[in-house]
Amino acid sequence: MPLLGGVRPPIALLCLLIVALAGLTAKVLGPAGEPVVPNAVLGSQQHFAEDGAIALRASIDERVTDLNRTAAVLNAGKYTEPERVLSDLSNTYQKWTGTTVLDLESGKVLAARGETIPLGWLDKDALTGDNALTPRMVRLKTGDVRLMTMALLDWKDRPQQLLIASNSLSVPAINLGPFRSMAVVARGGEILATAGFEQAEALNSDAERDELTFLQKQMSRLSEDAAEETEEDPVSAREPGSRGYPGVSGTLLGDSYNGRIATAGYASLASADPEQRKSVGAGLGLTVVAMLPVVQEEAAGQERELYGLIAAGVLVVVGLLAAALLWRAVQRPLLALFLESRRLARGDLTRPVAVPRWGEAARVGAALERLRAQLAGGDVEPSTQRTGRRGRFGLRVPLALTAFLLLLWCVPVGLLLNRTDASVSVPSTMVNDQRDRTDLVADRVRRALNEAQADLASMTRLIDPSDADTASDVLSDALREHTRYGSLYVLDRGGDVIARAGDEPHAGWGDDEGTKGEDAPLIRVTGEGGKKPVIQAAAAVPEHKGMTLVGEIRVEFLNSLLARPGLGEVRVVDAKARTIGASDGFLAFEGLPRDSLTDLVKAGGLRVGAGPVENGLLIREGRSVTVAAAAPFSGGGVASDIGWTVVSWQNAKHFEIAAYEREDRSVLAGMLGLALIVVCLGWIHLVVVRPLRALASSAEKLADGDLKTVLYPRYHDEVGAVVRSLELVRQQLQARRQNQARRSAEPRLGAGGR
Structure with a gap:
């Protein structure tokens, strides 16, 4: 018998994996301390x-x-x-x-x-x-x-x-x-x-x-x-x-x-x-x-360790029941068929075949008994009476019962054990860090905007508006050096572009607000109704009154400043809480996804509702907890008074908090149990059940008199051994039929000679 094939390895693997999963469950679901x-x-x-x-x-x-x-x-x-x-x-x-x-x-x-x-x-x-x-x-x-x-x-x-x-x-x-x-x-x-x-x-x-x-x-x-x-x-x-x-x-x-x-x-x-x-x-x-x-x-309570031990013990019991069911319903009948078929192939026809009670094994056993009767009685004509029952489901029933037993453990552990809700305690340190890191991102964005406007002010010294070609060359060189800009252009007093580099300019400087040139704010946002917000920074050209150098800051550059790991979704919003930039995808000038976030922004980042600290807020909705923070621009520079706010939020599930970790481990244990079911039972179905169903059909055809179809074993396992034995029986029956035909033909030939 093979050591790596047949019905024994998947059942043995099932037992080993159940023991391993039980040990893992006892370890990760019930730690002695945090x-x-x-x-x-x-x-x-x-x-x-x-x-x-x-x-x-x-x-x-x-x-x-x-x-x-x-x-x-x-x-x-x-x-x-x-x-x-x-x-x-x-x-x-x-x-x-x-x-x-x-x-x-x-x-x-x-x-x-x-x-x-x-x-x-x-x-x-x-x-x-x-x-x-x-x-x-x-x-x-x-x-x-x-x-x-x-x-x-x-x-x-x-x-x-x-x-x-x-x-x-x-x-x-x-x-x-x-x-x-x-x-x-x-x-x-x-x-x-x-x-x-x-x-x-x-x-x-x-x-x-x-x-x-x-x-x-x-x-x-x-x-x-x-x-x-x-x-x-x-x-x-x-x-x-x-x-x-x-x-x-x-x-x-x-x-x-x-x-x-x-x-x-x-x-x-x-x-x-x-x-x-x-x-x-x-x-x-x-x-x-x-x-x-x-x-x-503080160390975790002993009841958590007890929960893990109980879950592991239940898994061991369920696993033993599942293994016993597979042994009794699949392995033992198949091994009995192997022994009976080998006995018939050797010519031992003295005792009847022990026919299993049901399923494919019963069909094969009944066919073997009919073949034994044909070999023992000398009558090679097939018997029309069948003793085996042709079940519709057969061995798939014990597989389904085994899967059901294991699911009785996997589903409660994965979906019910250690479940969290909105009452989970989030460490105040995490809320403080969310606030402080949001404040740091707001400082970075403010400094970047200040730098952009200061760069423009420095560039104006190189620009001569009277020479448009030279001014365009200067702007092109500056655009290659500064990746934060999408376009640079010089506007005259009337708002006309006299030199430009990069993308096509959008709305003229100050057009949307009724201001022109030096009366316009140095940083502003336009482009409502478009696909992207247009962020513009400006600096007056010295010694040329009314001339303005405008740089349009790429939204992608702004978004790159917001993307930080461990901070969740981060957005920059204006004074009306409309989105200007985001670490993830967004629609131009869209509102925030939650009213509580909008209230937090409009309150200037101060505590709202149940927030435990200033500039921080815990949003408890349904079974989830969200940590949010808002940081309005503060400090020096031209960007400090534009009314922008950086707001961030993330689900507390993303934190490595003990309650969420236990829930994740429970889900992982349930998923590992499901994988165990799929691998082991799928293995048994592929290498035992399907070949055995095909074997049952072939054995019944052979017992019905089909002696022409040669039986080839596909695998070197128990099913393959039964197939080989049936092939030997087929050859014996075929030889006996040929002998009978030859003996019956000899008297007729003798009578014809006289």
Whole structure:
């Protein structure tokens, strides 16, 4: 008998899989305790650090690009006095803590604004070679670290000058919430800047001050660990084939204090698109660490472990019943047929065939008995009486009963056990993180719009409206450099386009609001009724009153700023709560999908309904819980007063909360049970039931006298062995019939001879 074929392997596999599934069920459905910190909280800290790293990297790259662009604009024009250079720079970009222009030949400072920039770090390597004018990190006497960005000012017949701008490496100025802190860490674990601790320094009690000291020590230790982790190559740090954050990111657990444990997420600065453009910020070797102390979770109750053990025990009992049913209804009759058919093939015809009671096995057994009678009685004529019953369903009935028994376990476990509803408790940390990350995205979008308008203001210095061809060439060059724009064009006082590059311009600047030229807002949205909102930014062309440079910002660029993992669906809406951009697909100027979200936006992001924290809201509808947050634009720049709000929401099921994880595990156990049914019972149906039904038909035809059809075994198993035995019986019957025909013909031949 074969070891890998026939009826035994699928039944044995069924038993093994049931035992394995029972063990898995006991382990995952009834853990003895939950992790001290939910995975959802750890993952949120990682996403928070990634958002901070993206914002810091974009901020550094934008500062470098802006300074280089300003130098290029100045070099293309006439000589400008150093004081005028710094004045125009501060009016266009309000982002540097200090600026300086010095003479390269003499090293003399020609002009300075803001904080004093030390020059001791300037050397030959900083100005020549492959690393010429590369940004440098410099520590001031106060202990603060500044990023020094340099650009060369070079006019014809004028000594070369060096434009230096310094800015801090602090994380974006957003609301981090109480006790949340972020740090910018250099290679080796040195903390360059922190944010968040200053909000807790106003605490008065000794216990709170002790906790603050503890957190500061934890930040120092975790920063060293994070810097060590980010030294790994980003490709090898992730699983093969995985995507997500392009740099190295992860989570860390610190020590506990007064029932709180320090959790941290870290992320190295990485280029947004490494294949297209090298990032200056990504090359500085910086890491952003976000830390938050959270309350440790209590161990789960023993009743959950009991539920898992009960479910596993019930599965074992059901599995034993199913295996016993298959053994009694399928395996034992088939093995009996195998033995009986082999006995007949060997010529043992002394005792009747033991015919099974029903199904295909009964039909085959009845046919074997008729064949035995034919072989034993010497009468080769087929008998017209059949003793086996031709069942319509046969062995499919025990298979269906077995599947029903297993479904009695799979369906309740998958659909009823550990089910959640709207009463699920969502950690307040998750709601706070949703709010803070939404605030961070709003800050990114606001800064991007401010940068877009500042770029236009810088471009206006290169545009001469009197020369349309040259102006169009300048706009084309700028459009290739700035992917955020879909089109750039210059409008005269009457709103006519005199130079353009990129896509066809939409509505004229100020047409929809009855304002023209410089009276129009610097950033606005038009295009109602169209397929896409038209986001326009503008800057007046100096020395040409009424002339305006307009740039239409691509909606795709805005959408790319909103897509962040772990934040759900994110949208930018105007003051009327109409959609301007979204992380997923949207219709132009459509409303928000829920009235509660609209109320949250119109309330300015403040608490609405049952929201546990400001700017955060829990929406409980039916059996689902949705976490939402809204962050209106705030801060400086021309985009701060346009009335836009970033709103985000996601189903709490997406969080790795223990209740949802148990529900998912229950569903997984039920699905594994269904897969077990399909695989094992399907295997039995394919290799046993179907061949046995065909065998029953062939055996009945043979017993009815069909001795011409040769029987070929398809498989080397029990059914195939019965087929081989029937073929031997057929050959014996055929030989006996031929002998009888020959003996009956001999008397007739003898009589004819006389």
